[in-house]
Amino acid sequence: MxxxxxxxxxxxxxxxxxxxxxxxxxLAARNHGMPLEALAYDITPxxxxxxxxxxxxxxxxxxxxxxxxxxxxxxxxxxxxDDLRSRPSTTHAVTLECAGxxxxxxxxxxxxxxxxxxxxxxxxxTGVPLRALLEEAGVDDGAVEVVFRGLDHGVxxxxxxxxxxxxxxxxxxxxxxxxxxxxxxxxxxxxHGFPLRLVVPGWYxxxxxxxxxxxxxxxxxxxxxxxxHSYRLRQAPGEVGEPLSRMQPRSLMVPPGVxxxxxRKRQVEPGPVTVRGRAWSGLAEVARVEVSADGGATWSDAxxxxxxxxxxxxxxEWAWEARPxxxxxxxxxxxxxxxxxxxxxxxxxxGYINNEVQRVPVTVSQLDV
Amino acid sequence: MxxxxxxxxxxxxxxxxxxxxxxxxxLAARNHGMPLEALAYDITPxxxxxxxxxxxxxxxxxxxxxxxxxxxxxxxxxxxxDDLRSRPSTTHAVTLECAGxxxxxxxxxxxxxxxxxxxxxxxxxTGVPLRALLEEAGVDDGAVEVVFRGLDHGVxxxxxxxxxxxxxxxxxxxxxxxxxxxxxxxxxxxxHGFPLRLVVPGWYxxxxxxxxxxxxxxxxxxxxxxxxHSYRLRQAPGEVGEPLSRMQPRSLMVPPGVxxxxxRKRQVEPGPVTVRGRAWSGLAEVARVEVSADGGATWSDAxxxxxxxxxxxxxxEWAWEARPxxxxxxxxxxxxxxxxxxxxxxxxxxGYINNEVQRVPVTVSQLDV
Numbered sequence: 001m002x003x004x005x006x007x008x009x010x011x012x013x014x015x016x017x018x019x020x021x022x023x024x025x026x027l028a029a030r031n032h033g034m035p036l037e038a039l040a041y042d043i044t045p046x047x048x049x050x051x052x053x054x055x056x057x058x059x060x061x062x063x064x065x066x067x068x069x070x071x072x073x074x075x076x077x078x079x080x081x082d083d084l085r086s087r088p089s090t091t092h093a094v095t096l097e098c099a100g101x102x103x104x105x106x107x108x109x110x111x112x113x114x115x116x117x118x119x120x121x122x123x124x125x126t127g128v129p130l131r132a133l134l135e136e137a138g139v140d141d142g143a144v145e146v147v148f149r150g151l152d153h154g155v156x157x158x159x160x161x162x163x164x165x166x167x168x169x170x171x172x173x174x175x176x177x178x179x180x181x182x183x184x185x186x187x188x189x190x191x192h193g194f195p196l197r198l199v200v201p202g203w204y205x206x207x208x209x210x211x212x213x214x215x216x217x218x219x220x221x222x223x224x225x226x227x228x229h230s231y232r233l234r235q236a237p238g239e240v241g242e243p244l245s246r247m248q249p250r251s252l253m254v255p256p257g258v259x260x261x262x263x264r265k266r267q268v269e270p271g272p273v274t275v276r277g278r279a280w281s282g283l284a285e286v287a288r289v290e291v292s293a294d295g296g297a298t299w300s301d302a303x304x305x306x307x308x309x310x311x312x313x314x315x316x317e318w319a320w321e322a323r324p325x326x327x328x329x330x331x332x333x334x335x336x337x338x339x340x341x342x343x344x345x346x347x348x349x350x351g352y353i354n355n356e357v358q359r360v361p362v363t364v365s366q367l368d369v
Numbered sequence: 370m371x372x373x374x375x376x377x378x379x380x381x382x383x384x385x386x387x388x389x390x391x392x393x394x395x396l397a398a399r400n401h402g403m404p405l406e407a408l409a410y411d412i413t414p415x416x417x418x419x420x421x422x423x424x425x426x427x428x429x430x431x432x433x434x435x436x437x438x439x440x441x442x443x444x445x446x447x448x449x450x451d452d453l454r455s456r457p458s459t460t461h462a463v464t465l466e467c468a469g470x471x472x473x474x475x476x477x478x479x480x481x482x483x484x485x486x487x488x489x490x491x492x493x494x495t496g497v498p499l500r501a502l503l504e505e506a507g508v509d510d511g512a513v514e515v516v517f518r519g520l521d522h523g524v525x526x527x528x529x530x531x532x533x534x535x536x537x538x539x540x541x542x543x544x545x546x547x548x549x550x551x552x553x554x555x556x557x558x559x560x561h562g563f564p565l566r567l568v569v570p571g572w573y574x575x576x577x578x579x580x581x582x583x584x585x586x587x588x589x590x591x592x593x594x595x596x597x598h599s600y601r602l603r604q605a606p607g608e609v610g611e612p613l614s615r616m617q618p619r620s621l622m623v624p625p626g627v628x629x630x631x632x633r634k635r636q637v638e639p640g641p642v643t644v645r646g647r648a649w650s651g652l653a654e655v656a657r658v659e660v661s662a663d664g665g666a667t668w669s670d671a672x673x674x675x676x677x678x679x680x681x682x683x684x685x686e687w688a689w690e691a692r693p694x695x696x697x698x699x700x701x702x703x704x705x706x707x708x709x710x711x712x713x714x715x716x717x718x719x720g721y722i723n724n725e726v727q728r729v730p731v732t733v734s735q736l737d738v
Contacts, residue, residue: 190414
């Protein structure tokens with residue numbers, strides 16, 4: 001295996017051989033994607049939502065757990081889960097996607113969790129608006145960012161760390177940013193951040209810190225590893241890079257027909273087929289979804305179904321008359337700000353935001369049972 | 370990539386290069402394992418139990434769904450979910466493990482779902498004892514096997530098929546074999562077989578057919594693909610092979626300390642460490658678990674905690690005084706029938722039942738935060 005080490009040491013580098021290593025497989029066995037047929041559900045059932053966990057899933061004792069709010073605040077808070085549950089709550093349906101979704105389709109392939117296309121899910125998150133807690137604590141004039149610390153910890157880029165991310169104050173104060181203690185009407189599952197997690201609608205998942213135990217108001221930009229080194233777009237190791245934030249547009253279809261077990265190649269019976277999928281963008285509402293049956297040579301508009309929530313994916317469908325032969329089905333989303341999915345993968349060193357159009361080869365022929 | 374095709378065509382063959390293919394990665398992204406830190410839970414939380422799904426997850430309308438019981442019976446049954454729920458129910462805590470667990474640790478590696486160690490989970494399954502339904506239908510004298518068909522279908526070994534497995538009558542009539550409609554006190558999740566699945570305690574997971582829609586009593590051994598070709602132990606393609614049935618003994622530990630993100634290498638702080646894990650066998654009760662800190666050169670007995678259920682894994686723990694240095698922790702289970710985990714992987718063409726001892730390299734040193 002040809003792995004090129006990253007001179008800054010913060011990523012294991014890229015692989016030019018095309019083959020997946022055992023280290024990547026270990027990550028893939030832990031961090032599971034959403035099987036694409038689960039795009040059929042408005043709200044992703046428990047256990048099918050994607051998961052990306054840097055370290056181990058903490059086992060948290062809810063009785064002794066507290067959320068501490070401190071730093072540049074008028075008064076510090078230390079809140080139990082019951083304290084949080086007794087406050088006014090809100091529920092939002094939110095689509096979360098991993099910033100590394102599509103990484104394993106890049107060449108050379110950046111070494112990290114080797115996502116293909118499935119690192120997405122939509123849940124109904126219930127909790128306390130972050131803004132309400134910030135108002136209760138009272139934000140000092142000098143505060144510029146809010147730092148969120150999770151209880152998950154381990155070694156990354158050579159040093160032991162807790163998982164931490166920050167938001168600038170204006171983002172943290174958005175109406176829809178939640179401290180969530182329920183997912184789909186049930187207490188958070190351990191792997192989704194029990195007892196409390198941040199949910200930042202519209203952003204890639206790395207900012208929605210799980211197993212939250214401390215919120216700190218600070219007077220300068222946070223320089224922790226997951227903010228200033230990881231989750232940045234760069235072409236070469238020496239660059240500072242652009243930080244990741246909101247999700248680029250993406251559409252995915254339920255692969256039609258039936259799969260072959262080992263290869264996942266699809267076979268579709270001839271006749272009318274409704275191709276269904278979902279599309280989302282954190283940058284603006286979804287404006288258009290197009291579908292191609294010839295690998296992107298020609299495109300037709302799919303029908304957008306009514307929007308269920310600004311922060312959740314939007315359903316679409318497209319009527320296809322499947323005639324015997326071989327096809328490559330593609331779908332492509334455009335958002336209201338004019339962002340459109342590319343036909344070619346946009347490469348970067350960390351393998352982030354590869355939102356190239358999905359391609360689903362299918363054979364249309366009669367099934368033999 | 371060096372892939373050797375299987376002359377019988379029922380498996381894609383084996384890989385001698387050591388590197389994982391994109392086709393295997395597609396399977397790994399769908400079929401997720403249980404992160405080993407979840408061994409901490411007696412009952413695996415929703416979403417952390419392993420999943421192995423041959424085709425797509427069916428979306429089943431419970432209102433129109435029926436379970437049909439037919440073939441060599443006195444009277445055919447066609448039962449709704451409410452019909453089943455109105456019958457006397459039983460709950461069993463059951464450990465299920467995929468027969469392919471450990472496959473990706475074999476060399477050469479059989480091409481299929483590339484499990485490392487995590488294809489296991491324990492749930493509380495609630496449902497109707499299969500025996501009660503068989504008695505209600507009345508089994509004819511000539512019946513020798515019971516065939517279970519799931520609603521999941523697709524192409525495998527070149528032909529379109531529904532997932533089907535059989536049990537000989539005596540196994541099907543065991544007290545603890547369930548038609549389960551609840552998992553951990555909730556309706557089955559789509560990916561675990563909603564609305565109904567078979568649960569056969571003690572056996573590898575392939576026999577616990579999900580999305581069950583038909584049970585047939587037959588007068589000769591079932592010859593379907595998943596019974597007579599797949600899930601068999603062979604050394605070479607031409608062999609008929611031995612069918613898989615009950616789980617071989619296995620023990621797994623919660624990897625102690627904290628992981629490095631990309632490599633999952635463990636670092637443990639010096640001092641007393643309680644190493645904890647679980648052990649199970651479908652062949653007999655767990656009789657002994659041993660732990661080694663030197664890669665299997667020397668072994669100590671772990672303490673077995675009280676058995677919670679005959680069909681669920683058994684907790685164990687072992688006190689370790691961790692001194693600075695590097696170690697390879699191993700654990701090994703022995704069952705009451707004298708079966709013991711091997712130190713070397715037992716190779717076979719399908720990559721089944723590799724229950725070699727788990728090896729966890731750890732470095733004991735002070736963490737730097």
